[in-house]
Structure formats: structure tokens, C-alpha cells
Amino acid sequence: xxxxxxxxxxxxxxxxxxxxxxxxxxxxxxxxxxxxxxxxxxxxxxxxxxxxxxxxxxxxxxxxxxxxxxxxxxxxxxxxxxxxxxxxxxxxxxxxxxxxxxxxxxxxxxxxxxxxxxxxxxxxxxxxxxxxxxxxxxxxxxxxxxxxxxxxxxxxxxxxxxxxxxxxxxxxxxxxxxxxxxxxxxxxxxxxxxxxxxxxxxxxxxxxxxxxxxxxxxxxxxxxxxxxxxxxxxxxxxxxxxxxxxxxxxxxxxxxxxxxxxxxxxxxxxxxxxxxxxxxxxxxxxxxxxxxxxxxxxxxxxxxxxxxxxxxxxxxxxxxxxxxxxxxxxxxxxxxxxxxxxxxxxxxxxxxxxxxxxxxxxxxxxxxxxxxxxx
Amino acid sequence: xxxxxxxxxxxxxxxxxxxxxxxxxxxxxxxxxxxxxxxxxxxxxxxxxxxxxxxxxxxxxxxxxxxxxxxxxxxxxxxxxxxxxxxxxxxxxxxxxxxxxxxxxxxxxxxxxxxxxxxxxxxxxxxxxxxxxxxxxxxxxxxxxxxxxxxxxxxxxxxxxxxxxxxxxxxxxxxxxxxxxxxxxxxxxxxxxxxxxxxxxxxxxxxxxxxxxxxxxxxxxxxxxxxxxxxxxxxxxxxxxxxxxxxxxxxxxxxxxxxxxxxxxxxxxxxxxxxxxxxxxxxxxxxxxxxxxxxxxxxxxxxxxxxxxxxxxxxxxxxxxxxxxxxxxxxxxxxxxxxxxx
Numbered sequence: 001x002x003x004x005x006x007x008x009x010x011x012x013x014x015x016x017x018x019x020x021x022x023x024x025x026x027x028x029x030x031x032x033x034x035x036x037x038x039x040x041x042x043x044x045x046x047x048x049x050x051x052x053x054x055x056x057x058x059x060x061x062x063x064x065x066x067x068x069x070x071x072x073x074x075x076x077x078x079x080x081x082x083x084x085x086x087x088x089x090x091x092x093x094x095x096x097x098x099x100x101x102x103x104x105x106x107x108x109x110x111x112x113x114x115x116x117x118x119x120x121x122x123x124x125x126x127x128x129x130x131x132x133x134x135x136x137x138x139x140x141x142x143x144x145x146x147x148x149x150x151x152x153x154x155x156x157x158x159x160x161x162x163x164x165x166x167x168x169x170x171x172x173x174x175x176x177x178x179x180x181x182x183x184x185x186x187x188x189x190x191x192x193x194x195x196x197x198x199x200x201x202x203x204x205x206x207x208x209x210x211x212x213x214x215x216x217x218x219x220x221x222x223x224x225x226x227x228x229x230x231x232x233x234x235x236x237x238x239x240x241x242x243x244x245x246x247x248x249x250x251x252x253x254x255x256x257x258x259x260x261x262x263x264x265x266x267x268x269x270x271x272x273x274x275x276x277x278x279x280x281x282x283x284x285x286x287x288x289x290x291x292x293x294x295x296x297x298x299x300x301x302x303x304x305x306x307x308x309x310x311x312x313x314x315x316x317x318x319x320x321x322x323x324x325x326x327x328x329x330x331x332x333x334x335x336x337x338x339x340x341x342x343x344x345x346x347x348x349x350x351x352x353x354x355x356x357x358x359x360x361x362x363x364x365x366x367x368x369x370x371x372x373x374x375x
Numbered sequence: 376x377x378x379x380x381x382x383x384x385x386x387x388x389x390x391x392x393x394x395x396x397x398x399x400x401x402x403x404x405x406x407x408x409x410x411x412x413x414x415x416x417x418x419x420x421x422x423x424x425x426x427x428x429x430x431x432x433x434x435x436x437x438x439x440x441x442x443x444x445x446x447x448x449x450x451x452x453x454x455x456x457x458x459x460x461x462x463x464x465x466x467x468x469x470x471x472x473x474x475x476x477x478x479x480x481x482x483x484x485x486x487x488x489x490x491x492x493x494x495x496x497x498x499x500x501x502x503x504x505x506x507x508x509x510x511x512x513x514x515x516x517x518x519x520x521x522x523x524x525x526x527x528x529x530x531x532x533x534x535x536x537x538x539x540x541x542x543x544x545x546x547x548x549x550x551x552x553x554x555x556x557x558x559x560x561x562x563x564x565x566x567x568x569x570x571x572x573x574x575x576x577x578x579x580x581x582x583x584x585x586x587x588x589x590x591x592x593x594x595x596x597x598x599x600x601x602x603x604x605x606x607x608x609x610x611x612x613x614x615x616x617x618x619x620x621x622x623x624x625x626x627x628x629x630x631x632x633x634x635x636x637x638x639x640x641x642x643x644x645x646x647x648x649x650x651x652x653x654x655x656x657x658x659x660x661x662x663x664x665x666x667x668x669x670x671x672x673x674x675x676x677x678x679x680x681x682x683x684x685x686x687x688x689x690x691x692x693x694x695x696x697x698x699x700x701x702x703x704x705x706x707x708x709x710x711x712x713x714x715x716x717x
Contacts, residue, residue: 041429041431049471049472049475050428050469052475052479053465053469055478055482056477056479056485057478060481072426072469075425075426075428076431079431086385086387086432087432087444089434150392151394152388152441153389153390201391201392348394349392350391350392352390
């Protein structure tokens with residue numbers, strides 16, 4: 001790996017004229033560069049200080065500073081993420097984010113209040129909010145991508161509004177109507193829309209993941225982690241019920257202990273299902289993503305991720321939350337460093353143009369409604 | 376005088392991903408980038424430098440989108456010092472442990488003060504502005520739910536109910552204000568002797584409580600306590616306070632688990648609830664004295680309630696007695712002492 005980076009760095013040191021009409025490079029004359037592993041140089045002790053200072057300033061300014069805090073947080077993570085020894089960067093303007101946050105706060109807060117006041121009025125407010133959500137998500141992706149750069153070149157998003165309505169309204173509605181049977185297909189539509197419409201400079205990303213693969217991943221998660229424990233508990237409760245009709249109504253201690261263990265096993269497998277699904281999805285999504293002819297490889301291991309999630313959880317609880325920034329850095333490092341970029345030609349061939357400003361309303365609303373919009 | 380620090384960097388033009396090895400220096404107030412086959416000069420004021428963020432490269436950027444990525448932090452710092460550059464305040468705070476620890480203390484203090492004083496105060500303010508129709512529909516829904524699952528129609532004779540209701544209606548609340556209320560009787564074998572107030576002013580009394588009371592006066596004392604909850608809008612305040620506590624914990628514990636957030640939330644809410652019980656006791660004591668009755672009536676009622684609860688617990692071995700800090704009510708002894716001393 002190390003020799004690969006040095007090698008490619010030498011080649012890139014010589015700038016050359018970029019000609020987009022150039023014929024495809026001759027593979028013999030120009031060797032394919034070595035794969036580049038993503039690196040993360042952040043540390044828990046550094047991020048702790050950023051996090052706690054942000055938190056204090058957010059409290060002192062009654063939340064207004066949160067927009068600046070978000071920019072600093074993202075810049076810390078982006079700049080510490082390196083590909084071929086160049087960092088990513090985040091360019092979002094705090095004022096744009098603050099504006100977005102205020103609008104999102106008013107919209108979501110208003111809808112919530114209305115809902116508490118009267119469910120009818122609440123629905124009347126929520127329905128249009130749900131209807132404009134796909135449109136806001138397009139803007140959200142645009143904002144996030146156009147404000148992300150690597151080697152000075154901006155990412156971009158060119159998804160259409162119609163595509164967004166299909167991916168974020170039509171498919172979720174269908175998957176609700178089919179009682180969740182379409183969830184894996186819906187997830188594929190999300191990712192196909194998100195990854196398939198992203199760009200880096202002028203270069204387009206593409207997504208080739210198939211619904212079949214997603215059905216396998218979701219199906220395995222369901223079988224291993226949810227169905228089994230549910231059946232065990234159901235059988236157990238049935239047995240207790242049968243015993244209860246014969247003997248005394250009160251549970252005897254042995255039954256109580258066994259029930260406790262069954263419930264523990266249930267929670268343990270539900271907790272394990274999260275990292276399992278996350279690891280499988282990240283691997284499959286990135287292994288199916290291309291940037292022009294360049295590929296990605298993601299190798300998140302379930303067991304490692306489970307250990308990180310569980311130990312982070314325990315330490316965060318034991319430290320009353322103070323471990324949280326360390327936990328975030330640990331998880332980010334593992335997930336980032338599990339990724340490798342496999343170039344098909346040298347990395348200095350990308351070309352772009354200056355980015356236009358986009359406002360942040362969509363992204364902030366997405367954050368409020370807890371929608372994951374990370375690339 | 377400041378031209379001798381040379382910082383190696385990667386130069387990018389902002390339009391391509393071509394990386395050029397270059398050096399960065401400052402000569403006579405101008406920033407100079409020198410690469411193998413080009414040179415760029417800009418006045419200091421046209422160049423921006425990013426905050427220091429751990430080991431991440433720092434970015435020295437130009438107005439046209441071109442920039443230098445600097446990995447050699449020490450050399451850049453020397454160059455910056457020589458130009459008299461000063462890091463912004465927040466950036467300095469983020470790199471100093473003493474300030475970071477100060478921020479921890481500041482956050483902890485803000486959370487504690489917010490929990491103890493700001494939130495109860497704000498909730499009391501906000502409770503005044505919750506529309507009556509919302510309070511009404513919320514309470515009606517709660518009662519409906521309780522009726523369906525926990526409460527049965529009363530078995531008390533009509534004349535007992537009428538006598539108690541009339542007697543309470545004849546009592547005057549302290550501090551002139553009339554408090555709208557309605558008394559509902561219910562049989563509740565699974566609840567035992569108890570009474571509770573809904574935010575709308577509906578006070579639910581269980582048959583067992585009436586039977587437990589030695590006299591009508593003792594029932595009145597409990598009703599005074601419940602009227603205290605209604606008058607001071609404890610129901611709405613509790614809802615507001617616990618939703619803020621819940622929101623804060625969910626946000627702070629974040630992706631942990633709603634399950635783990637529920638436990639501290641219950642402990643934190645219990646404190647508010649104990650404060651409200653004390654306030655309702657104080658209100659009941661004022662109202663009883665105002666009507667020439669003794670606050671000790673409530674104390675003796677509390678004693679009986681406590682005893683009946685203890686007896687019930689004895690029938691169910693194994694259920695632990697809750698510690699005071701977990702309990703939603705202050706210790707009965709403490710409340711009785713407070714009432715009897717009034």
C-alpha cells in the first residue's frame with residue numbers, strides 16, 4: 001500500500017495538459033495506478049475538544065452557534081479523510097445552514113405543535129410537508145455534494161425532482177402498502193438515485209446494485225437476528241402460558257430467570273442486527289458504485305463493527321456521554337479505512353468547474369427528520 | 376525579515392485534480408507559491424488560511440479557488456507567526472485542554488441549572504398558554520383510556536357520592552381563585568385506594584379511597600391536594616418538562632438506544648413529580664386551614680394510604696420497595712411531618 005502511494009504521487013507531480021477529447025490511454029504505455037486506501041487521521045482527543053467547545057458555545061448562544069458547530073464538525077471529519085494523501089473538504093456556509101435550520105425548526109416544530117393540538121390539523125400540516133419532502137431532499141443532496149471537495153474539485157448532484165418523488169415517495173408508499181416486502185427494493189432505489197446521480201467534477205458516478213442482492217442482505221438480517229429470537233420468545237411464552245393455566249398464576253423464579261435470559265437474547269440479537277445490516281449495506285453499496293471506470297471496494301467486517309458499536313455503547317454509558325466524541329471517531333475511522341479506491345487511470349485527470357451556491361433548507365430539514373443523507 | 380521560512384505544500388488550481396509540489400513563503404508582504412515551472416504571487420490580504428484541525432492538512436486558499444494543502448504544521452506555524460497571524464478564538468479554544476475542560480464544566484452547569492430552575496420556570500410559563508381545548512381533549516382521551524383498561528364504574532351509593540361532591544363544592548379555595556373541577560368516582564380493584572387529577576380539572580377518586588377514609592373530612596383533604604395539582608397546572612407542566620427532558624436525552628445519548636434513555640428520563644422526571652407533590656400538599660394545607668380544617672387530616676390520610684400500600688406489598692413478596700430518589704412521591708414520613716407542623 002505504502003509503495004503504491006509513493007509511486008502515484010511521483011507520477012502526479014508532473015502536471016500535464018488535460019484534454020477531454022483525448023483517446024483512451026494505451027494500457028501498455030501507461031500502467032494502471034495502484035489501489036488507494038482511504039485514510040482517516042482524526043483522533044478522539046482532538047475531536048473531544050472540538051465537540052465540547054461546540055457544545056458549550058451552542059448552549060451559551062441558545063442554539064444559534066449550532067450552524068457554525070456543524071461546519072467545524074464536518075470540516076474536521078472531511079479534512080482528516082484522505083485519498084492518495086489529499087484530504088476532502090467541506091465548504092458549507094454557516095449562515096446558509098443557520099437559515100436552513102431556522103426554516104426546518106419552524107416547519108417541523110409547527111407541524112408537531114399542530115399535531116399535538118389536534119390530529120386533524122396535524123395531518124393537514126404533515127401531508128404537504130411529506131409531499132414537498134422529496135423536493136427538499138434533492139436540494140439537500142445538492143447542498144451537501146456541492147460543498148464537498150477533493151483536491152479542490154467539487155462533487156455535485158444532478159438528480160431530478162421527478163426521480164426524487166419516485167425514490168422517496170412512491171417507493172416508500174409502495175413498501176408500506178406491501179407491509180415491508182418492498183423495503184430492500186426501496187433501499188436500492190434510494191441508493192441508485194443518490195449514487196447514480198452524483199458527480200465529481202465532470203465525472204459521473206454510477207450505481208449497479210441489484211434488488212436481488214439487497215433482498216439477500218435484508219433477508220439474512222431478518223432470518224438471523226429477528227425471526228429466530230421472536231420465535232424462541234413466542235414458544236417460551238406459549239409454554240409459560242400452558243404451565244400457567246395448570247398451576248398458580250404467579251411466575252416462579254426459575255421461569256422468571258429463563259424469561260429474562262430469553263429477553264436478553266432477544267435484545268442482543270436485535271442490537272447485533274444493526275451493525276450486521278450496516279456492514280453488509282456499506283460493502284454492497286460501495287462495491288456496486290463506480291466513478292466513471294474507477295471502482296470502490298468496501299470491506300467492513302461485521303464482527304469488528306459489532307465490537308466497536310457495543311464497546312462504544314458501554315463506554316458512552318459509563319462516562320455519562322463524555323466518551324461520545326471518541327466513539328464517533330472510532331466508528332468513522334473503521335468505516336472510512338475499510339474503503340479502497342481502485343483507479344483505472346491516474347487520479348489527476350479529473351476536471352471540474354466552480355460550484356454555484358445552493359441554500360441549505362433541504363439538508364437541515366432532512367437532519368431534523370432524521371434522514372441519513374451521507375454519501 | 377520574514378521571507379526565509381519556506382513551507383513545502385501541494386498546489387491545486389481548483390479546476391483539475393492535478394497536484395503540483397510547491398513551496399509557500401511570504402516575501403515583503405506577498406504570498407509566493409513557487410513550483411517547478413510556475414510562480415504565483417498574491418498580497419497577504421487576498422489569501423486565507425484554514426483553522427488548524429488536528430493532523431489534517433491546512434488549506435491556504437486564493438480567491439479563484441486555487442489552494443495549497445500544507446501538511447508541515449510546524450513550518451506553516453512559523454510562517455504564520457512571522458506575519459503576525461492570530462488563530463480565531465474558537466480555534467484556539469479547541470486546541471487547549473484547559474479551555475476544553477472549562478467547556479465541560481460550563482455545559483454541566485448549564486444542564487444542571489436548566490434542569491433545576493430554567494425548565495420548571497419555562498414550563499410553568501408555557502402551561503398558561505396551552506389552549507383550553509387541547510387540555511380538554513388530552514384529559515378526555517386519558518380518562519377514556521383509563522376507563523377502558525384500568526377503571527370500572529363506581530359501586531359507591533349515589534347519596535355518598537352526592538354528599539362528598541356537595542361538601543367539596545362548598546369549600547373555598549385559598550387565594551380567591553375559583554378552580555374549575557369535576558369529581559369522578561371509579562371502582563379500581565387493581566389500583567387500590569388512590570386519587571388523581573387530570574389537567575382539565577377532572578379529579579378521579581377510587582371507591583377504595585372513600586372506604587379507607589375515616590371521615591368525609593379526610594376525603595376532602597385528599598381532594599384539596601388534587602385540586603392543588605389542578606390549580607398549579609402540574610399535569611401540563613409535567614408533560615412539558617418530561618418531553619423536554621426526553622428530547623434532550625434522546626439527542627445527547629443519540630444513537631445509543633431509546634431504551635437506555637428511558638431510565639435516566641424516569642429518574643429525572645421523578646424529581647419534578649416529587650416537587651409537584653410537595654406543592655400540592657402545601658396548597659391542600661392552605662385550603663384546609665382556609666376552611667377551618669386541619670392539615671393533619673391529609674397527613675392521616677397519607678399514613679393510611681402508605682399502610683395499605685405496605686400491606687399490599689407484603690402480599691406480593693419480592694417486589695422491592697422503591698428508593699426515595701426513584702419514587703414519584705416524596706417519602707410519606709417527610710410529607711406527614713410537613714403537614715402536621717403547619
